[in-house]
Amino acid sequence: xxxxxxxxxxxxxxxxxxxxxxxxxxxxxxxxxxxxxxxxxxxxxxxxxxxxxxxxxxxxxxxxxxxxxxxxxxxxxxxxxxxxxxxxxxxxxxxxxxxxxxxxxxxxxxxxxxxxxxxxxxxxxxxxxxxxxxxxxxxxxxxxxxxxxxxxxxxxxxxxxxxxxxxxxxxxxxxxxxxxxxxxxxxxxxxxxxxxxxxxxxxxxxxxxxxxxxxxxxxxxxxxxxxxxxxxxxxxxxxxxxxxxxxxxxxxxxxxxxxxxxxxxxxxxxxx
Numbered sequence: 001x002x003x004x005x006x007x008x009x010x011x012x013x014x015x016x017x018x019x020x021x022x023x024x025x026x027x028x029x030x031x032x033x034x035x036x037x038x039x040x041x042x043x044x045x046x047x048x049x050x051x052x053x054x055x056x057x058x059x060x061x062x063x064x065x066x067x068x069x070x071x072x073x074x075x076x077x078x079x080x081x082x083x084x085x086x087x088x089x090x091x092x093x094x095x096x097x098x099x100x101x102x103x104x105x106x107x108x109x110x111x112x113x114x115x116x117x118x119x120x121x122x123x124x125x126x127x128x129x130x131x132x133x134x135x136x137x138x139x140x141x142x143x144x145x146x147x148x149x150x151x152x153x154x155x156x157x158x159x160x161x162x163x164x165x166x167x168x169x170x171x172x173x174x175x176x177x178x179x180x181x182x183x184x185x186x187x188x189x190x191x192x193x194x195x196x197x198x199x200x201x202x203x204x205x206x207x208x209x210x211x212x213x214x215x216x217x218x219x220x221x222x223x224x225x226x227x228x229x230x231x232x233x234x235x236x237x238x239x240x241x242x243x244x245x246x247x248x249x250x251x252x253x254x255x256x257x258x259x260x261x262x263x264x265x266x267x268x269x270x271x272x
Contacts, residue, residue: 001013001014001015001019001071001076001091001095002014002015002038002071002076002077002078003019003020003022003069003070003071003076004041004055004059004069004070004071004072004075004076005068005069006059006060006062006063006067006068006069006070007063007068009041009055009056009059011041011042011076012069019069019098020068020069021067021068021069021100022062022067022069022070022071022099022100023058023061023062023065023067023069023070023071023099023100023101023102023103024070024071024072024095024096024099024101024102024103024135024139025054025055025058025070025071025072025073025102025103025105026096026102026103026104026105026126026132026135026136026142027054027104027105027107027126028107028125028126028129028132029051029074030049030050030051030054030107033049034049034050034051035049035050035051035074035075036049036051036052036055036074036075037074037075037079038075038076038077038078038079038080039078039080040075041055041075051074051075054072054074054105055072055074055075057149058070058072058103058105060149061103061145061149062101062103065101067100067101071095071099073088073092086215086216089204089216090207090213090215090216092134092135092208093134093138093207093208093209094138094208096134096135096138096139096208097138097139097208099139100141101139101141101142101143102135102136102138102139102141102142102143103143103145104126104132104135104136104142104143104144104145105126105145105147105149106124106126106144106145106146106147106152107125107126107147108123108124108125108126108147109124109144109146109147109152110146110147110148111146111147111148111150111152112148114146114152116153116158116159116162117162118162118165118166121162121163121166122166127166127167127194128193128194128195129194129195129196130191130194130195130196130201130202130205131196131201131205132194133190133191133194133205133206133209134205134206134208134209136155137169137173137179137190137209138208140156140176141154141156142154142155142156144159155174156174156175156176160174160175167190168189168190169190170182179209179211180211183238183240184210184232184236184238184240184241185240185241186240187209187210188206188241190209191205191206191209198218199221199222199224200216200217200218200219200220200221200224202224202225203224203225203227203228204216204224206228207228210228210231210232210235211235212228212231212232212235213231214227214228214231229241
């Protein structure tokens with residue numbers, strides 16, 4: 001795992017060794033050309049991009065909370081290295097789970113107009129994306145941050161009730177009860193209505209939620225979800241996995257995919 005130091009935005013690598021306490025960012029991506037990459041951070045480029053400001057602000061908040069390190073997926077993964085990219089996707093849930101705190105940055109929410117109501121949450125794009133589900137469920141402490149980088153509340157604090165009502169995710173989950181205490185069908189239902197840019201990412205983004213591991217194979221499209229189900233069935237005797245076929249055959253169709261007509265970008269593109 002590669003972390004950024006809050007004091008100078010320099011990288012430190014912790015591959016194969018314990019990591020220090022760190023914060024982690026969950027966010028919807030700007031267009032790719034506005035997100036700063038690993039290589040740009042290494043050479044000091046991309047500082048005028050919108051994504052760089054996001055990295056800088058995250059580091060400032062982490063430092064203010066007494067943390068010396070933080071992680072942001074846009075630049076802490078070298079996506080030009082296929083081996084590292086694959087390992088990162090397979091490790092993502094665990095990295096979020098181990099974070100001291102996760103900042104969920106809501107780029108379309110102003111602290112001035114935010115209200116903790118279901119109607120307000122319906123307009124938040126962060127709650128529509130596939131990858132942000134595991135980033136929401138894995139960490140014990142998820143703090144929601146406005147576009148002005150102001151604290152709005154936390155999933156296990158003042159926002160628990162409205163999040164439970166809006167997402168259908170039980171309060172017990174938000175407060176840290178193990179995901180394995182809930183059936184496969186119930187956990188799958190939490191992903192209904194969320195979108196990913198690439199078809200395959202629907203399956204890859206759910207691996208940690210079901211504690212399974214399938215090697216990412218971009219280009220396989222819908223077969224990734226079949227492989228996910230097969231691996232879940234191999235590891236559990238929970239028959240609720242078949243609930244999407246009967247009595248509700250429409251269930252998998254509700255897992256929405258935002259698949260572009262043009263060649264899709266690599267992992268992580270989360271358009272706002």
